[in-house]
Amino acid sequence: MIRVEDVRKRFPGAAAPTLDGVSFTLETGRLAAILGPSGSGKSTLLRCIVGLERPDSGTIHLGGQAGLVFQSFELFPHLTTLDNCVLAQRLVAKRSRADAEARARQLLEALGLTHRLDAYPDMLSGGQRQRVAIARALAMEPAVLLYDEPTSALDPSLRREVVETLRRVGSLGMTQLVVTHDVALARASEVVLVLDHGHLVEQGPPQQVLDAPRHDATRRLLAQAHD
Numbered sequence: 001m002i003r004v005e006d007v008r009k010r011f012p013g014a015a016a017p018t019l020d021g022v023s024f025t026l027e028t029g030r031l032a033a034i035l036g037p038s039g040s041g042k043s044t045l046l047r048c049i050v051g052l053e054r055p056d057s058g059t060i061h062l063g064g065q066a067g068l069v070f071q072s073f074e075l076f077p078h079l080t081t082l083d084n085c086v087l088a089q090r091l092v093a094k095r096s097r098a099d100a101e102a103r104a105r106q107l108l109e110a111l112g113l114t115h116r117l118d119a120y121p122d123m124l125s126g127g128q129r130q131r132v133a134i135a136r137a138l139a140m141e142p143a144v145l146l147y148d149e150p151t152s153a154l155d156p157s158l159r160r161e162v163v164e165t166l167r168r169v170g171s172l173g174m175t176q177l178v179v180t181h182d183v184a185l186a187r188a189s190e191v192v193l194v195l196d197h198g199h200l201v202e203q204g205p206p207q208q209v210l211d212a213p214r215h216d217a218t219r220r221l222l223a224q225a226h227d
């Protein structure tokens with residue numbers, strides 16, 4: 001689960017706080033999307049949850065480490081699918097080659113990549129590369145998995161594949177939080193959080209937040225999505 005309580009962050013010299021008392025809870029195994037206009041604090045919130053940024057005050061409870069799937073995937077170009085998923089397990093988690101490989105194979109199978117174990121990243125489609133990055137993050141057994149704009153590096157035809165992938169990961173019991181500008185992706189998630197000027201202005205299921213928006217920031221995001 002993710003429990004964020006009254007998180008505040010103001011960067012030195014900034015006129016206003018980037019996060020101004022953000023609180024929410026996401027239950028284990030749930031998929032949430034964070035929407036918000038540019039500059040509203042989405043990436044900063046994500047970075048605080050991962051531990052790349054330190055809040056000035058407030059608490060973040062994950063019950064373990066957070067895994068992060070980067071927008072650009074950051075795969076090692078000289079390693080195969082399997083070895084991309086084995087390396088950090090060996091170096092960071094100090095697992096044996098056999099253990100690391102077994103875990104990687106299991107996750108790659110769950111994500112439909114068994115036929116691509118020996119392929120190098122440049123031989124894979126964008127969606128496949130993303131699934132390798134997700135399998136690699138899952139192999140480290142994070143308590144939660146966070147994504148920074150998972151659809152923006154992919155062409156529109158692949159966006160549906162992302163939703164399918166997130167559902168598969170959810171069915172493994174993983175708690176997932178996605179920062180996105182993509183309203184369609186938010187609609188496919190279970191919980192939508194809307195940030196505006198460092199405040200969480202809406203939170204709830206997509207049917208509530210996106211079909212009956214109560215805040216101007218949400219209405220503007222929906223209007224832009226329809227343009």
Ligand SMILES: Nc1ncnc2c1ncn2[C@@H]1O[C@H](COP(=O)(O)OP(=O)(O)OP(=O)(O)O)[C@@H](O)[C@H]1O
Nearest residue numbers: 011012014018036037038039040041042043044045
């Ligand atoms: N390291 C930093 N130092 C100073 N200011 C920062 C830093 N990181 C972010 N900010 C400021 O905090 C505000 C929110 O930035 P953030 O990247 O969190 O927004 P965002 O909602 O993710 O935006 P976008 O949708 O454009 O990615 C911006 O005004 C930004 O300039």
